[in-house]
Amino acid sequence: MTAPDTVPATAAVAEPARFWTRERKAGTGLGVTGLVAAALFGALASDRPAAFTLAETTAGDTVEINGTLGAVVFGLLAAVAGAALWAPRARRWFVLLLAAGIVAVVVSFLCWQLSRSPQNVLPLGNVIRSSVIFALPLIFGGLAGTIGERSGVINIAIEGQFIMGAFFAALVATVAASVWFGIVAAAIGGLLIAALLAMLAIRFVVDQIVVGVVLIVFALGVTGFLFEQLMAPAPTRYNAPSRVPTWEVPALSDIPLVGPVLFRANIFVYLALALVVLVYVGLFHTRWGLRTRAVGEHPAAADTVGVKVLGLRYLNVLLAGAIAGVGGAYFTLLATTNFNKGMTAGLGFIALATMIFGRWNPVGVLLAAVFFGFSRALAVYLGSIGSPIPSQFLNMLPYLATIAVVAGLVGRARPPAADGKPYIKG
């Protein structure tokens, strides 16, 4: 989880002939990380076996490996993957080798953790399932951010749209006694914040990051105020929504590993996956998408050929607000079944990191969200089995992973050219 290319960064300036290509930087970083992992985790691990199972429970068939051996071997494997990145024509295998190396580092870490914990089995089914669950708000938020920024509007206020969505979902789902009304209300809640954002950022040309941050404080304040005045005195009347039901697709849910995750799931999972596909197709294969991307890259040119720049930006910001609002419903209709002040806990910002990590591409957002979800799922599971690392430090994992990703792995990601710049006609 360290930033791989901080070490050679100084040398990169000194070498004019681009000696430090992306592959070589990443390879060096991965190699060093792998060696450190092998030495550190190997020394810390014990001789007890670390066991992995595909099931959702700890019972059943397991794959076992000696803790010390596993930590060293997988650390070295990561180093080998790093070295392979130095090979000629490694560019073609870049993503694959990098992913394999990161997985190896994680497994090495797990060998240490499991061999030192009282409960030494890791049920992969369980961890993957909770990874997807934890990834859900990030998918919604990341897609919302992507739609906004592809058309040139930075939507920092995703956190505010989450909390409004969560609040409205809890309130309406309780009062109307229906989670479906709750989800619709959540979309409207997100839409309200997005409408303010759109008006201030597009119509009144206020700095978009300033507006976003202030709107977050506003949304936290309004929901906190109404929570104290309305919900806290009468929680059963206003703050007791039921959980969304789980729908099972008959035969497909029996597929090992992915079956239970994807086909014995709730509306949020299906909706998130559908939205990823929809937004991807929409952005890259429809007229709306082409215009959106044109407006985000070069609004003046788009305007010249007759695209209504401001109208499209309004539309996209509102659309994004509704999506982020539905993501907010996750907090009160799935993760818990009651609203609490400030319950979104910075996930709106991790969603923004998801968008950057996913390079403003819906499929990238999906993968990045699952990565962050995995880091959280791992922290929760290791905390529950009595890991030697204090639970507080495990809880830092998603946040630290975000920093590592933003600082290291993505390098200097290239946002849409007109991102954050207001468009004034004429």
Place this chain on the structure above:
Amino acid sequence: MSTTTSTTGGGGPRGGRHAPPPPFALRFLQQLWSANTVTVTVLAIVLALLVGAILIIIADPQLRTMYGYFFARPTDALGASWDRVADAYANLFRGAIVDPGVVARVIEGELPPARAFAPISETLRFATPLVFTGLAFAIAFRGGLFNIGVQGQAILGAIGAALVGFLLPLPVVLHLVAAVLAGALLGATWGFIPGFLKARTGAHEVIVTIMLNWVGLIFLGWLIVQAWVADPTRADAISRPVDESARLPRLLAWLGPGLRVDLGIVLAVLAVVAVAWLLRRATFGFELRAVGLSPDAARVAGMSVTGTYVMVMVVAGALAGLGGMTMVLGPALALTPAVIGNVGFDGILVGLLGRAKPWGVFAAALLFGALQAGGNRMQVSSGVSLELVQVIQALIVVFVAAPALVKAIFALRAARARSIAAADGGHGW
């Protein structure tokens, strides 16, 4: 509000050189209404209080039932709403500035004189950390960086000050100085990380600082349950108290024991003076502003943009750390998970409202301090929860950030009000 258009409409320079200049009073009114910075700020506060009043009415169950039969007896609902809102805002004023009833009883000798100063003392006390955190945001903003990590930097500052405060046995004055410096140092460390990452890898400071806020908060949660930190006499999560010698002395202790305003406000004023000097006179301040206005131009002029980013964040972090320090060496006196409250996030709003100018930040901090001191009174006496103050604060900044919006609402002329725009005009990632 329709009168505004008529006052501003006529009497322009078009009158020709034969026409006598308009009387001074009229010109004064014109200038006042032509939307200068102060007018927009005052109108923003009025608008925010209006929206707050609507929220108070919505949140009151009795009033909601009255609005149910609004068309049958509108005076009922309107009168009761007025009473409710007036009572809440009157308490806000009594808690923030002065309580006339208490003053009267002080004059008659029924209450000790300290009681009359209690609201002002509380306002200054709440303003103290906000000055520091506001400056921490503002100085980074002037350098073109968006420091949302004020909260985390303040948490680290509180940790540093508290650890020195109860772990190191030092003599009287030295102990306080050491604790203050430790706060600044730890805050600066927490500011260095995003500055360094921004300079080296281009990682956007907004995301890195927000993540560091959470890391800092979780770290604080871990720290205060450690055996060498936790208070052995308490079951809840709280650290040992800061030694007597490391506490900020109270300024008005000779008047009465309840007046909590302390040396922190003096340090805050000194910080404002120092930052004002830095921005105006120091070479670093010039480079900082140049980088904030245009990184490319600064680079061409031979300045180190990356070096400036790192230094700006270090200074901002140190200021935020001092803000956290004033919380733990002042009213809190021990580390708890919520020891610094919300001073970091409020500092962002203070910095924006102060238009990222040192004395503007000071004024904004006083306003927010007054709102929070009064908000506590409003919560106790009128049963309006404290979050309303947060909403009002955010709305004030929204309106101040969009002078065009305020002008549209009040139909003001001219565009002289300075907007809060990012220093380099439009941020990208």
